[in-house]
Amino acid sequence: MSDVTDATTVPITVDFSGGLEMLFDNQRRHSVSLPAVDNEGRPATIGFLIDYLCKNLMKDPRVDLFVLDKHIRPGILVLINDADWELEGEEAYEIQPHDNILFVSTLHGG
Amino acid sequence: MSDVTDATTVPITVDFSGGLEMLFDNQRRHSVSLPAVDNEGRPATIGFLIDYLCKNLMKDPRVDLFVLDKHIRPGILVLINDADWELEGEEAYEIQPHDNILFVSTLHGG
Amino acid sequence: QNGLSRRLTDDEFERYSRQMIVPGMGKEGQLRLINSRVLIIGAGGLGCPAAQYIAGAGVGTIGIVDGDVVEVSNLHRQVGHATSRIGMKKVDSLIQHLRGLNDLPAYISHPFHLTPHNAADIISQYDLVMDCTDNPATRYLISDVCVLLCKPLVSAASVQKSGQLIVLNCPPVPQGLVDGKYAPCYRCCFKKPPPPGSMVSCGEAGIMGPVVGMMGVAQAGEAIKILASALHVQSENNESTPERNLLQPTLLIYTYDLESAVGPYSFRALKMGGRRKNCFACGENSTLTLEGIRAGNPNYEQFCSVPTPNHSL
Amino acid sequence: QNGLSRRLTDDEFERYSRQMIVPGMGKEGQLRLINSRVLIIGAGGLGCPAAQYIAGAGVGTIGIVDGDVVEVSNLHRQVGHATSRIGMKKVDSLIQHLRGLNDLPAYISHPFHLTPHNAADIISQYDLVMDCTDNPATRYLISDVCVLLCKPLVSAASVQKSGQLIVLNCPPVPQGLVDGKYAPCYRCCFKKPPPPGSMVSCGEAGIMGPVVGMMGVAQAGEAIKILASALHVQSENNESTPERNLLQPTLLIYTYDLESAVGPYSFRALKMGGRRKNCFACGENSTLTLEGIRAGNPNYEQFCSVPTPNHSL
Ligand SMILES: [Zn+2]
Numbered sequence: 001m002s003d004v005t006d007a008t009t010v011p012i013t014v015d016f017s018g019g020l021e022m023l024f025d026n027q028r029r030h031s032v033s034l035p036a037v038d039n040e041g042r043p044a045t046i047g048f049l050i051d052y053l054c055k056n057l058m059k060d061p062r063v064d065l066f067v068l069d070k071h072i073r074p075g076i077l078v079l080i081n082d083a084d085w086e087l088e089g090e091e092a093y094e095i096q097p098h099d100n101i102l103f104v105s106t107l108h109g110g
Numbered sequence: 111m112s113d114v115t116d117a118t119t120v121p122i123t124v125d126f127s128g129g130l131e132m133l134f135d136n137q138r139r140h141s142v143s144l145p146a147v148d149n150e151g152r153p154a155t156i157g158f159l160i161d162y163l164c165k166n167l168m169k170d171p172r173v174d175l176f177v178l179d180k181h182i183r184p185g186i187l188v189l190i191n192d193a194d195w196e197l198e199g200e201e202a203y204e205i206q207p208h209d210n211i212l213f214v215s216t217l218h219g220g
Numbered sequence: 221q222n223g224l225s226r227r228l229t230d231d232e233f234e235r236y237s238r239q240m241i242v243p244g245m246g247k248e249g250q251l252r253l254i255n256s257r258v259l260i261i262g263a264g265g266l267g268c269p270a271a272q273y274i275a276g277a278g279v280g281t282i283g284i285v286d287g288d289v290v291e292v293s294n295l296h297r298q299v300g301h302a303t304s305r306i307g308m309k310k311v312d313s314l315i316q317h318l319r320g321l322n323d324l325p326a327y328i329s330h331p332f333h334l335t336p337h338n339a340a341d342i343i344s345q346y347d348l349v350m351d352c353t354d355n356p357a358t359r360y361l362i363s364d365v366c367v368l369l370c371k372p373l374v375s376a377a378s379v380q381k382s383g384q385l386i387v388l389n390c391p392p393v394p395q396g397l398v399d400g401k402y403a404p405c406y407r408c409c410f411k412k413p414p415p416p417g418s419m420v421s422c423g424e425a426g427i428m429g430p431v432v433g434m435m436g437v438a439q440a441g442e443a444i445k446i447l448a449s450a451l452h453v454q455s456e457n458n459e460s461t462p463e464r465n466l467l468q469p470t471l472l473i474y475t476y477d478l479e480s481a482v483g484p485y486s487f488r489a490l491k492m493g494g495r496r497k498n499c500f501a502c503g504e505n506s507t508l509t510l511e512g513i514r515a516g517n518p519n520y521e522q523f524c525s526v527p528t529p530n531h532s533l
Numbered sequence: 534q535n536g537l538s539r540r541l542t543d544d545e546f547e548r549y550s551r552q553m554i555v556p557g558m559g560k561e562g563q564l565r566l567i568n569s570r571v572l573i574i575g576a577g578g579l580g581c582p583a584a585q586y587i588a589g590a591g592v593g594t595i596g597i598v599d600g601d602v603v604e605v606s607n608l609h610r611q612v613g614h615a616t617s618r619i620g621m622k623k624v625d626s627l628i629q630h631l632r633g634l635n636d637l638p639a640y641i642s643h644p645f646h647l648t649p650h651n652a653a654d655i656i657s658q659y660d661l662v663m664d665c666t667d668n669p670a671t672r673y674l675i676s677d678v679c680v681l682l683c684k685p686l687v688s689a690a691s692v693q694k695s696g697q698l699i700v701l702n703c704p705p706v707p708q709g710l711v712d713g714k715y716a717p718c719y720r721c722c723f724k725k726p727p728p729p730g731s732m733v734s735c736g737e738a739g740i741m742g743p744v745v746g747m748m749g750v751a752q753a754g755e756a757i758k759i760l761a762s763a764l765h766v767q768s769e770n771n772e773s774t775p776e777r778n779l780l781q782p783t784l785l786i787y788t789y790d791l792e793s794a795v796g797p798y799s800f801r802a803l804k805m806g807g808r809r810k811n812c813f814a815c816g817e818n819s820t821l822t823l824e825g826i827r828a829g830n831p832n833y834e835q836f837c838s839v840p841t842p843n844h845s846l
């Protein structure tokens with residue numbers, strides 16, 4: 001996990017679990033230097049991160065297994081530093097340096 | 111976990127596991143404000159912490175279940191921020207603010 | 221209450237001695253287990269190991285629901301069945317194994333799938349429910365009925381190399397109560413099912429035996445602690461409950477990696493929220509009723525868009 | 534090598550299909566399991582669930598060592614036995630259960646305690662060892678022999694409400710090799726046993742079934758991944774091995790709390806060191822030999838100061 005940073009990016013780690021790692025090069029942990037602000041100059045949010053991941057990190061063409069109608073698809077939990085993102089403001093949460101963002105596909109088998 | 115601190119103490123958390131919590135009021139996690147230096151003015155080490163715990167935190171008179179011959183008793187692992195203390199210098203390791211020190215009794219049953 | 225003050229029989233005392241001497245269990249915890257009624261829904265990869273430890277621990281009444289029969293492809297992970305019982309109803313096969321392990325509990329066979337029509341009748345007979353099923357439609361149905369009947373729910377799931385476990389609706393409080401902190405239901409945590417195309421079952425995607433086994437054993441562990449310590453019984457003062465990880469429960473996720481040994485990220489504990497005010501099932505304006513469910517409202521199959529209803533366990 | 538290129542039989546293909554389709558397993562992983570020989574030492578609370586999943590997964594040759602007989606007080610946690618088999622040797626009782634689950638593997642019964650005299654003869658017949666025993670003297674003996682015979686070791690232990698798991702000596706390298714990073718043995722991680730007064734066994738201190746069950750299933754999971762992915766075979770270039778959590782392995786600790794649901798500290802992953810240069814068993818000046826062990830040197834009972842030798846399994 002590289003910690004190289006500058007004023008214009010935010011260093012974070014992004015994890016995938018429950019099978020979602022298959023969409024991201026079969027790698028469960030990624031170090032990401034996220035642009036600190038979006039195209040319109042607003043601080044980077046989780047919503048921006050999700051869009052960024054689709055455009056820059058996803059290796060699989062099946063984007064709709066991750067995003068549907070511009071939102072994270074049903075059946076995926078988003079965790080900010082191991083807490084459900086509902087506790088933190090969901091898509092509007094502003095990413096902080098060294099945050100860990102985890103995407104987990106909920107399971108139903110048994 | 112209180113984070114109140116001043117220059118003369120180091121705030122740390124101390125955990126006990128594998129049955130050792132029984133010696134410490136049956137509580138697995140303790141917030142400790144450790145004196146930053148020992149009686150002779152040297153920075154607080156793990157060795158100093160062990161002595162401090164015996165004198166200040168242990169509720170059980172059976173000290174020899176934790177310390178034997180002034181050293182941690184055989185069969186107890188010491189972990190500094192979840193790494194075996196052998197990787198960190200053992201008793202000589204100097205405690206840093208917000209360190210987590212874990213004492214685990216090794217198990218043999220099955 | 222009567223059952224909690226009786227003496228243990230010699231048989232019980234000898235059989236359960238090793239868990240009764242564990243600090244916190246004692247005779248009181250053991251009698252609570254003996255007086256408890258647990259429903260295990262699903263006698264597959266989760267239900268088999270879960271049932272072994274529920275039966276071993278001496279839970280007094282153990283019901284099992286499953287409409288499937290034992291197949292040879294189950295046996296790498298469904299360790300309560302046997303080659304000689306291929307073709308037998310899973311419920312009967314598993315109960316046969318459990319009786320051999322411990323014949324003191326009463327075993328109740330429900331050898332058919334749980335459906336919106338029968339769910340309330342079955343679940344109402346028990347104190348605690350273990351969701352060991354394999355499809356989202358049944359998971360939402362179980363949770364909804366547990367909310368309406370005020371039953372704690374220990375839920376687990378597993379596919380391929382991943383597992384998940386969470387304790388829900390514990391302690392249970394009536395539907396619509398939102399003036400304080402309460403434990404969430406399955407819908408509070410998992411609002412919507414994944415679209416059908418993104419879902420994988422153990423049959424299609426495969427499953428490693430020890431992964432689903434870990435989750436099943438962990439489920440038994442959670443059920444035993446709830447019943448033995450009466451964690452599902454609302455205490456007079458609510459003070460101590462937040463420390464019990466129940467009102468904002470932990471979702472445990474297990475990630476098994478064939479390429480590396482157990483490591484720092486094999487287990488992760490994720491903090492979920494409490495009861496949601498606007499939850500469809502337990503929230504303040506919920507219109508969910510047992511009568512509605514029985515009559516087909518909501519339509520679970522449609523909600524989960526499962527194309528074929530033959531996996532509705 | 535021949536065994537790895539053969540076709541699977543129809544029986545094998547059907548029985549193992551659900552784990553073979555898991556990414557990373559495949560036919561190759563399955564054939565590696567079928568061609569493997571695993572020794573489970575101890576048929577108790579760890580050995581029973583471990584053996585169920587080892588047998589279910591299709592490991593081809595499964596040896597079990599235990600000198601004890603089944604007692605009623607075992608059955609709350611030793612889920613591979615049965616009330617009707619009380620008094621039978623545990624090894625034979627467990628193998629009877631495993632054969633019922635899967636009769637394709639060869640089962641080898643070693644119905645006696647592991648001793649310094651017989652350990653090397655038994656362990657040498659297998660590819661991987663699972664330490665499911667209940668006392669420190671045997672744990673040190675097993676590790677020492679595994680070092681000398683170059684066998685990977687999956688070790689677990691459990692008492693009351695705590696469990697521990699670690700993969701040791703994997704991939705195994707010859708005793709005395711210290712010019713690089715190598716995996717530790719049991720003595721590297723646990724230099725000295727606790728003094729006798731501080732130790733507790735499951736008989737004295739008690740044990741919750743699901744706790745020891747979790748550890749046993751996890752042991753099976755680690756053994757299966759090692760064998761299926763050949764993690765115990767030294768790769769040509771050592772590059773990738775550090776990421777596999779083997780050279781500085783993780784000690785997994787599980788803490789079960791009767792008073793609260795699964796939470797953030799239920800599982801902890803602790804980073805241990807690698808092979809120690811001055812390790813008594815695997816270090817550069819070690820004088821440990823198989824002949825010495827067989828002749829009583831070191832004296833394991835004395836090292837662990839166990840007062841009575843009747844628990845020497
Ligand atoms: Zn709800």
Ligand SMILES: [Zn+2]
Nearest residue numbers: 718721812815
């Ligand atoms: Zn060593």
